[in-house]
Amino acid sequence: MTRKRRLVLWLLARWGRATRGMTLGVRIAVIDGDGRVLLVRHGYAPGWHLPGGAVDPGETAAEAALRELREETGVIGDEADLRLLGLLYNPAFGGRDHVATFRLTAFRAGPEPAPNREIAERGWFPLDALPADVTAATRRRLDEIAASAPPATRW
Template identity: 70%
Template sequence: MFKSKLVRAVVARWGRARRGMTLGVRVAARDGEGRVMLVRHGYAPGWHLPGGGVEVGETAATSAARELIEETGLRAERLVLAGLYFNPAFGGRDHVALFRVDRFERGPEPAPNREIAERGWFSLDALPADTTPATRRRLAELYGEAESDGRW
């Protein structure tokens, strides 16, 4: 556990030193029953919206679609940019593009692995207790229960 935290810290600092800004994506996929897809990572606590980092040469939308398929097996029919957020907790240089997906095709669900330990559909009024505060805020903003302050 200690070694993986140390490695992540070194990699994160190296990445920040090499680039002026980082960009990540998250995707809020909601099914016809009003449930949202959340994932639990093998390397970080809590439940999160699916997503990850934008790779070199990739658009944010392409990255969001790729991460959604890789982490959940869902293929978005249409991604809608819902917001762009500053993430001060990640070195003061990170931003997160949040996309909304209401129509998607279900593909094969990926097997649990080191990155995604678990995934599931949850009603907005019955999110897992350890859903991250940022995920809760984004869902409240997306579905009309809160105003955004622009920070992740």
């Protein structure tokens, strides 16, 4: 994806968030039996992130987390295993955004979507050997999961 296209997508996302009321997003930390976490690399933003996205009208945050996980990675989560880790304020998006963060350890692999404009790449990484360009917020959430950092209130 070209730099110009990334900028346009980023601007559209910022405009949408600034012109709406409070927004709610979700992120989901999927940890496998070997202690690896599933991360995604977006086509429009640098770094590795936890899978996630916006909560759609009529959808719970838990439903959105599982939907985004399936759409972005093909992984199908077990709702009974889904655990809410926190609801964090994200001041970067117009001062009205919150992110519900979840943890999941019970899942199965479905068909992996082909790379696209939204998700360019997916990968499983050991919690103690994350990629160098994992985002700061993602690293903070994973540190909280590993109990080496207290829970946060801000994204």
